[in-house]
Amino acid sequence: xxxxxxxxxxxxxxxxxxxxxxxSGESEPRPLTVVxxxxxxxxxxxxxxxxxxxxATGIRLQEDTWHGGVGVIRTKVLGGDTSWDVVxxxxxxxxxxxxxxxxxPLEWSSLGGRDAFIPTAVHDxxxxxxxxxxxxxxxxxxxxxxxxxxxxxxxxxxxxxxxxGMRRTPKYTLEFALMADGVPASQVYPTLRTPAxxxxxxxxxxxxxxNVVWWSSISQVPDLLGSGEVAMSVTSPGRLIVANRTEGRNxxxxxxxxxxAVDYWVILSNSPxxxxxxxxxxxxxxxxxxxxxxxxxxxxLTSRRAGELIDPRLRLDTPSDPNNMTNALELDANFWVxxxxxxxxxxxxxxxx
Amino acid sequence: MPGSPIEPAAGRRRSGAKRGWTFxxxxxxxxxxxxxxxxxxxxxMARGVTDHELATAWPLTAEALREWDGRGLPDDGLARILGxxxxxxxxxxxxxxxxxxxxxxxxxxxxxxxxxAAAIEEGAPxxxxxxxxxxxxxxxxPAQWATMxxxxxxxxxxxxxxxxxxRLNADGRIERVEPEQxxxxxxxxxxxxxxxxxxxxxxxxxxxxxxxxxxxxxxWANPLLIxxxxxxxxxxxxxxxxxxxxxxxEGVLNNLLLDVGLIEAPLALVYNxxxxxxxxxxxxxxxxxxxxxxxxxxxxxxxxxxxxxLGATPAAAFLKVxxxxxxxxxxxGMIIVFTLxxxxxxxxxxxxxxxxxxxxxxxxxxxxxTLNWGMAAALSLLLLLPLALMLFAGRYLVRTVPA
Numbered sequence: 053x054x055x056x057x058x059x060x061x062x063x064x065x066x067x068x069x070x071x072x073x074x075x076s077g078e079s080e081p082r083p084l085t086v087v088x089x090x091x092x093x094x095x096x097x098x099x100x101x102x103x104x105x106x107x108a109t110g111i112r113l114q115e116d117t118w119h120g121g122v123g124v125i126r127t128k129v130l131g132g133d134t135s136w137d138v139v140x141x142x143x144x145x146x147x148x149x150x151x152x153x154x155x156x157p158l159e160w161s162s163l164g165g166r167d168a169f170i171p172t173a174v175h176d177x178x179x180x181x182x183x184x185x186x187x188x189x190x191x192x193x194x195x196x197x198x199x200x201x202x203x204x205x206x207x208x209x210x211x212x213x214x215x216x217g218m219r220r221t222p223k224y225t226l227e228f229a230l231m232a233d234g235v236p237a238s239q240v241y242p243t244l245r246t247p248a249x250x251x252x253x254x255x256x257x258x259x260x261x262x263n264v265v266w267w268s269s270i271s272q273v274p275d276l277l278g279s280g281e282v283a284m285s286v287t288s289p290g291r292l293i294v295a296n297r298t299e300g301r302n303x304x305x306x307x308x309x310x311x312x313a314v315d316y317w318v319i320l321s322n323s324p325x326x327x328x329x330x331x332x333x334x335x336x337x338x339x340x341x342x343x344x345x346x347x348x349x350x351x352x353l354t355s356r357r358a359g360e361l362i363d364p365r366l367r368l369d370t371p372s373d374p375n376n377m378t379n380a381l382e383l384d385a386n387f388w389v390x391x392x393x394x395x396x397x398x399x400x401x402x403x404x405x
Numbered sequence: 406m407p408g409s410p411i412e413p414a415a416g417r418r419r420s421g422a423k424r425g426w427t428f429x430x431x432x433x434x435x436x437x438x439x440x441x442x443x444x445x446x447x448x449x450m451a452r453g454v455t456d457h458e459l460a461t462a463w464p465l466t467a468e469a470l471r472e473w474d475g476r477g478l479p480d481d482g483l484a485r486i487l488g489x490x491x492x493x494x495x496x497x498x499x500x501x502x503x504x505x506x507x508x509x510x511x512x513x514x515x516x517x518x519x520x521x522a523a524a525i526e527e528g529a530p531x532x533x534x535x536x537x538x539x540x541x542x543x544x545x546x547p548a549q550w551a552t553m554x555x556x557x558x559x560x561x562x563x564x565x566x567x568x569x570x571x572r573l574n575a576d577g578r579i580e581r582v583e584p585e586q587x588x589x590x591x592x593x594x595x596x597x598x599x600x601x602x603x604x605x606x607x608x609x610x611x612x613x614x615x616x617x618x619x620x621x622x623x624x625w626a627n628p629l630l631i632x633x634x635x636x637x638x639x640x641x642x643x644x645x646x647x648x649x650x651x652x653x654x655e656g657v658l659n660n661l662l663l664d665v666g667l668i669e670a671p672l673a674l675v676y677n678x679x680x681x682x683x684x685x686x687x688x689x690x691x692x693x694x695x696x697x698x699x700x701x702x703x704x705x706x707x708x709x710x711x712x713x714x715l716g717a718t719p720a721a722a723f724l725k726v727x728x729x730x731x732x733x734x735x736x737x738g739m740i741i742v743f744t745l746x747x748x749x750x751x752x753x754x755x756x757x758x759x760x761x762x763x764x765x766x767x768x769x770x771x772x773x774x775t776l777n778w779g780m781a782a783a784l785s786l787l788l789l790l791p792l793a794l795m796l797f798a799g800r801y802l803v804r805t806v807p808a
Contacts, residue, residue: 120773121769121772121773121774122773122774122776123772123773123774123776123778124773126776144774148501148505148775148776151498151501152501152776153498220754220759220762254585261759264759265676265758266676266758266759268754268755269754269755272649272755275649279653279654279655279656280654280655281653281654281655281676386516389515389775390508390512390513390515390516391512392774392775393508393509393512393771393775393777393780394512394586396770397586397588398585398586398588400588400592400759400762400767401585401586401587401588401591402585403758403759403760403762404588404591404592404595404759404760405760
């Protein structure tokens with residue numbers, strides 16, 4: 053009994069010391085911190101913007117990565133954690149976080165005015181970082197000839213045998229199902245806003261379900277395609293095209309009926325370095341700087357001027373090329389903010405049966 | 406024993422002082438636990454049973470809703486208060502609180518609240534229920550007002566009911582949600598089943614390993630022990646991805662089996678339940694081996710020799726003498742594995758299929774993606790309660806075993 057108690061006492065001492073030092077080591081000044089999505093996209097931002105920003109202004113940058121989810125930011129702001137300044141967020145995160153006051157409202161005049169950007173890139177709390185899309189990708193070494201073109205082809209397992217990779221979320225999946233069922237892009241969200249439309253999307257998915265491998269992280273896609281686990285997959289083109297350039301792969305994509313959306317840069321409302329953060333935003337949205345980004349990752353640009361000046365060859369694999377916008381659908385983030393809980397619940401129930 | 410009646414008074418005082426000293430040493434840790442762990446957990450859990458959004462943004466409406474009997478449509482007084490407060494909260498930018506909270510219960514409420522508030526701001530009259538129904542017909546439906554009443558707080562059963570696929574209908578009675586929306590009970594049962602199977606697999610695989618480690622001389626046991634611990638030094642993500650490479654259709658294992666001629670067509674070993682069991686068992690195995698190894702190490706080898714010399718067969722000696730003494734270690738290991746497995750979601754997300762996702766995945770979704778922390782808290786409670794029961798059962802199990 054006494055032995056145990058003595059042991060506990062000894063154990064308590066270092067724990068208490070850790071507890072005390074943990075509480076006091078807060079006031080250390082840290083450099084301006086920018087948070088991206090890691091991988092090839094972060095690498096591209098570093099080379100296109102961040103290195104030249106430090107060179108031009110002398111402001112040191114520190115990087116962090118995350119995988120999205122505005123709850124992470126809410127936790128930080130509520131908990132008084134001020135370790136992040138500038139963050140790349142998805143549209144739903146932007147909407148929910150801006151409503152809650154987690155993000156600083158932007159001074160658009162200092163960014164060159166709202167008209168300097170494509171309309172989707174402009175929001176009270178965020179400025180468009182890049183324009184990306186979800187579409188059909190496959191390995192050209194495994195499917196010969198022209199390959200699949202539309203979502204109806206994606207559903208056609210007789211013409212194109214093999215399994216399909218899809219993201220394990222109702223978002224994108226339901227939209228693609230309706231397009232495969234013949235709903236024109238402009239009618240996809242109006243249809244999904246009706247109970248009959250939701251049923252229709254799930255019925256269409258029923259047909260493909262036995263052939264689907266559900267992935268949860270986009271980084272799984274090149275491996276799923278490259279190993280032949282799936283014949284084609286929902287994907288964003290960036291990673292496949294980067295793999296073609298750097299690893300000599302022969303991945304191919306079809307842009308018909310792609311869903312595109314914008315990622316935004318935001319400044320957190322509890323950032324202690326808002327002036328420097330605004331400076332970084334200005335640097336990243338200047339046309340001459342944005343034009344560098346597609347050299348490192350195929351992405352659409354949000355600055356109108358940069359979109360006009362860019363070398364057309366760099367536009368080929370991006371949503372900025374008008375040829376890639378056939379039947380394209382802009383992601384309706386407001387729809388997903390409103391229907392996300394309900395449809396995710398239904399989607400998960402559907403997956404299990 | 407300190408404090409026993411036959412102890413002299415001086416001794417009692419001394420041991421009292423000693424206890425105080427010990428307590429003083431432990432106090433920082435207890436304080437740290439209370440502030441850093443208990444308080445946040447309780448605060449988070451409280452979100453699962455309280456409702457403050459509507460009362461924060463529309464305090465007078467919340468009060469009127471609580472006083473209303475909840476039958477049919479409310480009177481025009483309530484509608485008038487609501488109209489005034491909607492307008493005020495639009496200007497104060499607090500509409501999102503109510504809009505999102507009501508939307509959890511009745512999808513579409515979010516845009517309804519925003520559109521109605523905008524219409525009132527532009528001058529649409531909002532003096533009666535009929536006025537509101539002219540802005541949007543849904544204000545004329547009793548179900549919309551029942552949803553409002555359920556959100557008036559201060560306490561709510563909404564999240565807890567939703568976490569077991571139930572809800573209150575417009576009459577205030579508990580009913581099941583539509584079958585295509587019912588998902589959490591199934592995910593909870595699945596979570597427990599996967600965790601139990603993983604604990605069992607770990608026990609089957611880990612017992613011989615721990616036995617081997619305990620019976621080898623130290624110069625062999627120590628390097629082997631490091632091998633057991635090795636997985637801890639690799640990130641869980643890397644380990645899981647490695648399993649995908651091994652198990653996929655054209656993966657190492659399938660190609661090997663095909664080449665040897667054991668199978669005709671590749672087996673489906675990943676992106677299904679088998680993959681989840683394999684990857685989770687591998688990741689969690691050390692948590693079973695280590696406590697079991699500790700217990701086995703403390704069993705004197707002489708006891709087995711004594712049993713044999715008294716005429717027991719090796720099997721009987723093992724079953725009657727050795728095994729019962731290892732049960733506390735086995736139980737401890739299995740409880741640790743089971744408990745850790747309950748919280749897994751990244752591994753099932755990467756190697757599982759559609760029907761293999763676990764409850765923590767849903768908790769992460771509500772916490773991070775949609776900010777529905779009430780639902781996240783209710784699901785956490787759902788996971789916590791059976792777990793607490795289990796831990797008590799575990800204590801009982803360990804205590805009844807003869808030492």
